[in-house]
Amino acid sequence: MRTQPRxxxxxxxxxxxxxxxxxxxxxxxxxxxxxxxxxxCTLAGxxxxxxxxVFDLPVSKSTTTHHFRVLRESGVISQIxxxxxxxxxxxxxxxxxxxxxxxxxxxxxxxxxxxxxxTAAR
Amino acid sequence: MRTQPRxxxxxxxxxxxxxxxxxxxxxxxxxxxxxxxxxxCTLAGxxxxxxxxVFDLPVSKSTTTHHFRVLRESGVISQIxxxxxxxxxxxxxxxxxxxxxxxxxxxxxxxxxxxxxxTAAR
DNA sequence: CGGTTCGTACGATACCCATCGTAGTACGCC
DNA sequence: GGCGTACTACGATGGGTATCGTACGAACCG
Numbered sequence: 635m636r637t638q639p640r641x642x643x644x645x646x647x648x649x650x651x652x653x654x655x656x657x658x659x660x661x662x663x664x665x666x667x668x669x670x671x672x673x674x675c676t677l678a679g680x681x682x683x684x685x686x687x688v689f690d691l692p693v694s695k696s697t698t699t700h701h702f703r704v705l706r707e708s709g710v711i712s713q714i715x716x717x718x719x720x721x722x723x724x725x726x727x728x729x730x731x732x733x734x735x736x737x738x739x740x741x742x743x744x745x746x747x748x749x750x751x752x753t754a755a756r
Numbered sequence: 757m758r759t760q761p762r763x764x765x766x767x768x769x770x771x772x773x774x775x776x777x778x779x780x781x782x783x784x785x786x787x788x789x790x791x792x793x794x795x796x797c798t799l800a801g802x803x804x805x806x807x808x809x810v811f812d813l814p815v816s817k818s819t820t821t822h823h824f825r826v827l828r829e830s831g832v833i834s835q836i837x838x839x840x841x842x843x844x845x846x847x848x849x850x851x852x853x854x855x856x857x858x859x860x861x862x863x864x865x866x867x868x869x870x871x872x873x874x875t876a877a878r
Numbered sequence: 879c880g881g882t883t884c885g886t887a888c889g890a891t892a893c894c895c896a897t898c899g900t901a902g903t904a905c906g907c908c
Numbered sequence: 909g910g911c912g913t914a915c916t917a918c919g920a921t922g923g924g925t926a927t928c929g930t931a932c933g934a935a936c937c938g
Contacts, residue, residue: 646904646905654872654876657869658793658862658865658866658869659788659789659790659793660788662784662785662787662788662793662862663784663785663788665784666781666782666784666785666788667781667895667896668781669896671780671781671784685914686914686915687913687914687915693896693897693898694897694898694899695914695915695916696897696898696899696900696915696916696917696918697896697897697898698915699915699916699917700895700896700897701896702915703916704895715904715905715915717904717905717906717914718904718905718906718912718913718914718915719905719913719914719915720914720915732865732868732869733861733864733865733868733869734861734864734865735857735860735861735864736861736862736864736865738857738861739855739856739857739858739860739861740780740784740858742855742856742857742858743780743854743855743856743858744780746854746855746856747779747780747854747855750776754776768934789925789926791926807884808884808885809883809884809885815926815927815928816927816928816929817884817885817886818885818886818887818888818927818928818929818930819926819927819928820885821885821886821887822925822926822927823926824885825886826925837885837934837935839884839934839935839936840882840883840884840885840934840935840936841883841884841885841935842884842885
């Protein structure tokens with residue numbers, strides 16, 4: 635189903651925890667930050683990988699880098715370099731295998747809360 | 757269905773966030789600490805309220821108090837004084853209403869992880 | 879009342895962490 | 909090679925927080 639050949643990943647590699655080493659506490663901690671939750675929601679909204687730069691976060695670039703690293707090291711996302719860009723993707727399958735339903739309920743909860751906030755603001 | 761009349765709560769009262777003020781980020785943060793996750797799992801294991809003292813945590817009493825307060829202020833548990841004891845209960849209904857399925861998947865995930873760890877240790 | 883049990887309040891401490899700015903590296907392109 | 913883009917590394921900083929010990933308060937029991 636992949637129609638477009640993607641640029642190959644470059645030599646730079648990034649540390650990812652093995653699936654069996656992902657800890658629930660770390661995942662929950664990673665998701666408990668508003669910026670990171672926002673990143674994860676955005677990532678969940680599209681099937682494809684997203685480069686770091688498409689996220690328009692109200693923090694500096696170095697802080698953004700920090701959040702992506704926390705997400706990667708906790709096992710929530712995977713990252714790979716493609717040229718100068720760094721592509722991000724949710725580790726849906728690994729998380730689903732380890733903690734069935736967890737990611738889905740967190741994403742749904744985040745959506746509901748966003749909707750609630752919108753209603754309250756009106 | 758309540759057969760045993762319980763001792764009345766005493767005058768001392770405790771602040772609880774209204775259901776609509778419970779924030780997902782705070783709940784996730786509360787659950788991201790190993791001690792607190794353990795407390796919540798224990799609490800989920802029995803339908804009844806549990807006094808603080810039945811939790812045998814490997815930390816001091818003052819630290820235990822701290823963790824229960826975090827759980828209460830984040831909206832995860834409710835607490836009420838009964839005599840000298842302080843009874844704790846999960847706010848299942850409120851959480852289910854706000855974030856359907858979330859608590860269940862976190863608890864299931866914690867169970868699975870505990871089981872995995874046990875297997876790995878053997 | 880005195881003692882016991884249960885939990886709190888407070889201060890201290892050490893660590894974690896979200897944030898920033900600046901300087902730097904890696905890559906693609908002209 | 910030189911330039912621009914994308915991201916990183918590092919150090920600093922301020923605020924949060926998990927932990928403790930000690931001293932205290934509130935309720936029950938004799």
